[in-house]
Amino acid sequence: MHYISTRGGAPRADFDQVLTEALAPDGGLYLPETWPEPHDWSGFKGASFVEVGAEVLSIFAGDDMSKDEARALCEAAFATFRHPDVAPVEEIDGEQLLELFHGPTLAFKDVAMQLIARLFERSLARSGKSLNVIVATSGDTGGAAVSALAGREHLSITALHPHERISEVQRRFMTTSDAANVLNLAVEGTFDDCQAIVKQLFSERSFVADVSLGGVNSINWARITAQVTYYITAALSVGSGEVHFTVPTGNFGDIFAGYVAKRLGAPVGRLIIAVNENDILDRALRTGEYQKRGITPTISPSMDIEIASNFERMIFEALWRDSNRTAGLMRDLREEGTFVMDKALLATLRETFSSYRASEEEVSETIGSIHKASGELVDPHTAIGIAASRKARDEGLSGPIVTLATAHPAKFPAAVEAATGEKPDVPFPSEELFGREEKFRVVANDPAVVREAIRELNSAR
Numbered sequence: 001m002h003y004i005s006t007r008g009g010a011p012r013a014d015f016d017q018v019l020t021e022a023l024a025p026d027g028g029l030y031l032p033e034t035w036p037e038p039h040d041w042s043g044f045k046g047a048s049f050v051e052v053g054a055e056v057l058s059i060f061a062g063d064d065m066s067k068d069e070a071r072a073l074c075e076a077a078f079a080t081f082r083h084p085d086v087a088p089v090e091e092i093d094g095e096q097l098l099e100l101f102h103g104p105t106l107a108f109k110d111v112a113m114q115l116i117a118r119l120f121e122r123s124l125a126r127s128g129k130s131l132n133v134i135v136a137t138s139g140d141t142g143g144a145a146v147s148a149l150a151g152r153e154h155l156s157i158t159a160l161h162p163h164e165r166i167s168e169v170q171r172r173f174m175t176t177s178d179a180a181n182v183l184n185l186a187v188e189g190t191f192d193d194c195q196a197i198v199k200q201l202f203s204e205r206s207f208v209a210d211v212s213l214g215g216v217n218s219i220n221w222a223r224i225t226a227q228v229t230y231y232i233t234a235a236l237s238v239g240s241g242e243v244h245f246t247v248p249t250g251n252f253g254d255i256f257a258g259y260v261a262k263r264l265g266a267p268v269g270r271l272i273i274a275v276n277e278n279d280i281l282d283r284a285l286r287t288g289e290y291q292k293r294g295i296t297p298t299i300s301p302s303m304d305i306e307i308a309s310n311f312e313r314m315i316f317e318a319l320w321r322d323s324n325r326t327a328g329l330m331r332d333l334r335e336e337g338t339f340v341m342d343k344a345l346l347a348t349l350r351e352t353f354s355s356y357r358a359s360e361e362e363v364s365e366t367i368g369s370i371h372k373a374s375g376e377l378v379d380p381h382t383a384i385g386i387a388a389s390r391k392a393r394d395e396g397l398s399g400p401i402v403t404l405a406t407a408h409p410a411k412f413p414a415a416v417e418a419a420t421g422e423k424p425d426v427p428f429p430s431e432e433l434f435g436r437e438e439k440f441r442v443v444a445n446d447p448a449v450v451r452e453a454i455r456e457l458n459s460a461r
């Protein structure tokens with residue numbers, strides 16, 4: 001299997017390169033050069049998460065990895081989850097929720113990050129190289145990455161989070177690690193600023209080579225690969241025909257994994273983008289104009305994002321893989337803060353995607369009404385998904401809809417308690433998180449500061 005960049009200016013790469021490089025050298029995102037033939041997944045009904053995960057991984061790793069090796073990696077990765085099914089579908093108040101929060105840091109990011117850590121180990125053991133991983137986080141990716149990579153050999157991890165814009169629980173998953181290979185920087189800016197620093201550093205090719213820079217945001221194709229698995233297991237467990245999925249969306253990585261599952265032949269129906277008041281994707285899908293307006297902090301901070309990196313992958317696909325046009329739209333976004341999609345592009349996107357926005361009041365009301373009806377607590381991101389699924393049904397969408405429950409309510413205790421009067425607890429002894437000292441440095445929104453910090457970390461190892 002070979003990979004190409006959405007911007008058409010990078011050499012073909014294999015899975016291992018894509019894993020360790022993260023972003024293509026031309027600034028684009030990697031995608032398979034050709035899509036695999038659709039699979040018949042019906043034989044996987046009732047199969048374990050590990051079996052499906054191993055099948056997906058071996059499709060995208062290609063000849064470079066045997067099925068047995070893929071299975072062993074998935075077994076080790078998903079053994080870290082507290083639920084035997086890894087990502088079960090549960091019905092709550094009439095909604096089918098795909099629970100993706102049973103991993104070590106209570107968010108869907110653990111699914112991919114636990115696997116990526118093991119893929120990195122395999123790759124670095126074979127190459128004898130080391131990797132300085134950088135990650136931008138609006139709260140959850142960082143904790144999952146620190147938990148998966150802390151203390152591993154030949155690796156360091158620098159996590160950038162937007163200062164005072166994430167929940168305390170989210171922050172503590174990153175900052176309470178005492179591993180020497182972990183560095184936490186609280187950037188005075190938004191998640192988009194953190195992500196822009198990551199992309200800036202990847203564009204500095206001599207720095208990338210000097211420190212062997214790697215990335216674990218969903219710009220890394222391996223993240224998408226791992227996330228495809230739960231769409232397939234959920235679709236097979238819920239229905240005998242197509243299943244629609246509602247995805248609380250920020251960086252567009254998770255919903256793009258749903259699109260990939262569909263391309264692989266899984267019975268995935270419509271993909272519903274659910275957003276908070278930072279509704280750039282909803283506006284884009286309704287008007288054709290992807291226009292930045294600035295971030296408003298919300299009670300679903302992980303989705304406070306305006307530059308949805310993976311939308312580039314979807315644009316590239318919907319433009320029939322025209323890399324010049326894709327690169328042109330991304331240039332418009334960078335230079336003008338906006339890009340315009342023509343009618344054909346928009347129509348292609350709308351064939352698969354719908355979108356709904358939830359206001360802050362709707363998010364709280366949804367958390368409250370679910371609790372009142374079922375006694376269960378859901379986190380604000382999941383609530384945005386539930387609100388969207390309900391709107392889609394009200395507008396006539398028929399057939400089963402699965403909503404991705406992307407985080408555990410205990411990650412957002414203040415918002416959940418305000419909506420229900422009940423404070424959610426973490427599903428492990430709370431001292432593990434609250435009894436430990438935090439380590440992080442507040443830094444200016446400046447790539448040079450982060451570059452220096454990574455150089456220091458690199459030379460201290």
Ligand SMILES: Cc1ncc(COP(=O)(O)O)c(C=O)c1O
Pocket residue numbers: 107108138139140141218248249250251252253254255302303381406407
């Ligand atoms: C809890 C939660 N829900 C939803 C999202 C949005 O996912 P994506 O960025 O893949 O669109 C995120 C962040 O990625 C998240 O942490």
Ligand SMILES: N[C@@H](CCOP(=O)(O)O)C(=O)O
Pocket residue numbers: 136137138139140141142191216217218219250251253254302303
């Ligand atoms: N919501 C994410 C933002 C980063 O997204 P990613 O999927 O590209 O890593 C977070 O919680 O950090």
